[in-house]
Amino acid sequence: MKRLLIFALFLVQSICFAQKEYPQNYFRNPLDIPIYLGGSFGELRSNHFHAGIDIKTQGKEGLNVYAAADGYVSRIKVQQFGYGKALYITHPNGFTTVYGHLKKFNDEIDAYVKSIQYKKENYATGNLYFKENQFPVSKGEIVAISGDTGGSGGPHLHFEIRNTATENIINPLLFGLKVKDDIPPIIQAIKGYSLSADARINQQRNSFQIPIKKISKGNYVADRIAASGLIGFGVSVFDRLNGAPNKNGIYSLEMKVNGKRYYYHDVETFAFSESKFINLHIDYAHYKRYKRKYQRTYKLTPNKLSTYEELINYGRISTKEGFNYIVEIIAKDFEGNTSIVKIPVAGKKPNAIFDEEPDSTAxxxxxxxxxxxxxxxxxxxxxxxxxxxxxxxxxxxxxxxxxxxxxxxxxxxxxxxxxxxxxxxxxxxxxxxxxxxxxxxxxxxxxxxxxxxxxxxxxxxxxxxxxxxDNERPKISLLYFKDQQWISNSKTIQVKITDVGSGIKNWRATIDGEWILMQYNHKKKILTYNFSDKKLVGSKHIFKLVVQDNVGNTNTLSTTFFKKQLN
The missing domain is CATH 2.60.220.30 (Chondroitinase Ac; Chain A, domain 3)
Known part of the structure; x- marks a missing residue:
């Protein structure tokens, strides 16, 4: 009885510790619309794990982005790719929130950032760091407008929560943000792998796909296989959430052999330095050939991901002749919706094993x-x-x-x-x-x-x-007005720039000889200048744009426009 009470006390303390580590309801939704995800935390991306959640913005730009909690803007970075326009807020509870792919910052911050851009005569700012008293913010204060800048695949808000001291990224849903989800993960396919020289699956040495079928919601069964030696499995799986048709990542993956856990990992938290090990976590060769990602349920020795727990024999299964095994691969999403695939395995002595010709080059x-x-x-x-x-x-x-x-x-x-x-x-x-x-x-x-x-x-x-x-100059096309035209009602100048060879390296734009900030949308290949940046003197103006590609080929556009200042 005493031991039971001690265990119960330990359990309560553990739960309390978890709640302390990830405070509930401290952070609010950074948007004022329900959260629908276009990307989940830890999702498998190209060469990295997704470091935040991608909150859908109803397919458009221009939504208000709010500070998730009290704090101060500690960092801003503007770059052509990556997070595009990004803002970082440090909070007194030891966490930092990150807001990426923004269209613009609030008026005060935007004016400051533009002053830096005009001073440097460069769109990219590099990292701008701030002290606590420069840009303090309150929970619910508008800090930015949502957009589609950087390497995004469409309008959305990329949102992260980091440990301020370690910079490790943590799943934002652990802090109480709510996303409706009652749909279990979808298991697409299973692969078997022979992991030792004498290993065989259905008498085959090479990895191959094992047929599976769905028998009910969240339940799958694979064809029975015969195996010998050391084997492993991989699973192609994704998750869907209510109200969102896109494929998201799962939260955890587990493998049991005859009821005993051999493998487990989840995406609670990880360090940026670990993200590269995604290429060992997945079947990288299969992905490069066929563009489908199989997550291994066994760990390769060089893989240093910290997300693995309680592995037996690195998740590798030693099969023996005459023994039967039931392998269960269990995929869960953050809400605990579960899908299971069961793989019956019979230990069977392989046919004669021939030594493979060793690979050799100079x-x-x-x-x-x-x-x-x-x-x-x-x-x-x-x-x-x-x-x-x-x-x-x-x-x-x-x-x-x-x-x-x-x-x-x-x-x-x-x-x-x-x-x-x-x-x-x-x-x-x-x-x-x-x-x-x-x-x-x-x-x-x-x-x-x-x-x-x-x-x-x-x-x-x-x-x-x-x-x-590359001996071709970049191409420049002026949009929406022509040389010598009055454009008093226009709010912007837009120009399309393209290059068929080495690609665009840089551009420089001026009005009446003074540098202006033109933002480049590399997806649409359009440069945009906003007339609100500067007050023009007079009505006749000369716009000049010089575009250079990566080997130095240059093209220049010079045009005259007329514009009255409108109050």
Whole structure:
């Protein structure tokens, strides 16, 4: 009885601690509409886990964004990609909230940010840090207007809660924000993996998809499989919430073998530095080939994610002849809605096992060492620990294309790719750049550093690269008015800019010789200037725009417009 009371007291203390760690109702909804999610916390993204929640803004920009709690604006960052216009509020309870993809800040903050942009003559501000007394805010105060800036895929508010001291990101739903959800996760597919040299699943050495069928809401069953040796599983799964058709991520994933937990992880919290290990958490090779993400229910040794708990044998299952196993993979969303797939496994002795021909090339990568190779005037260099394991690298240069292995192998660090360009004349070098051929029809500019007769770039993605020449100027199209036109009622100047080669690098716009701030929407390829930024003197004005691509090709637009100042 005494032990039972002690256990009950410990349980109560644990619950209280959890409530202290994540205070309920301290933070309000940062919008004044119900929360519908376009993206969940910890969701699988390209090369990272989603660090917040994406709150839908009814498919439009311009909604008021409110401070989630009392505090002060501690940081602002404006950049072309990433979070676009982002605002950070530090709160006295030890947490920081982040608001991303904003259209603009409130009037006071916006005026300050624009003063910095005009002083630097640059749209990107870098990180701007503030003290407690500069921009204090109260819970419910309007701090910004929602938008679609940065690398967003449409209008929404990206919202985060971070531990101020550690910068670790925490699932915002743990703080009491409510999202309606009574729909269990949807399990799409299961894969089986042979994890030891003698392992076989249905007599196969390679990984393969195991057929499953849905038998009721949240319940699935897989075809019975025969296995030997050390095996593992992967699951393709997503979650849907009420009122939102998009696919979100799940909250937790668990695997039991004959009722005993072998694997568990959830997305309560993680550090930004861990996010890169998503490429070990998923079946990266399958994703690169087929664009479907399978989450492993076993842990690879180099994977340093802190989200795993109570793993038995890293989640790997040792099957033995004559034994039967029931494997259950359990997916839950934040509200606890659950889907389970059961996989019957029979331990069976494999057929004769033949030794596989060992992989071999002339380029062996010792993962814990620096590696450098050259071929046909192209050199690749890998810092130590770039690869997660030793391997033989496929590296060749044919018809000007450098094949650096293939994109199905993830890297932990950038490698350097260097081209000898001594065969090109000086004029050609000016317009030459390194391009990625990940999508051969759409070569992508790689940031190219030029030094005498060598050009080099860095990348974290293996694959094909080449040298290309760009001798075309960017194109500029003035929108909604023509040269010598009166535009007194216009609130903005808009210009479309495009480049078919190396891509837009920068632009500079002036009115009557003075720099103006033009915001670039890279999705629509439109630059916009707002006349409210500056008061014009007189009625005749000259607008000039100079646009440069990544190899230095330049185009200039100069036009005259007339505008009366309207009160």
């Amino acid at each position: 380029y062996f990568i010792a993962s814990k060492k620096f590696n450098k190779f050259s071929s046909n005037k192209v050199t690749v260099a890998f810092p130590k620990n770039s690869f997660y394991e030793d391997l033989y690298l496929d590296f060749k240069v044919e018809d000007g294309i450098a094949q650096v292995h293939n994109s199905t192998v993830p890297l932990d660090k950038n490698f350097t790719l260097t081209f000898d360009v001594s065969d090109y004349d000086e004029a050609e070098k000016q317009q030459l750049y390194i391009a990625s051929l990940a999508y051969p029809k759409y070569p992508r500019y790689q940031y190219t550093r030029k030094k005498d007769s060598t050009f080099f770039t860095t990348s974290k993605t293996l694959g094909n690269y080449t040298l290309l020449i």
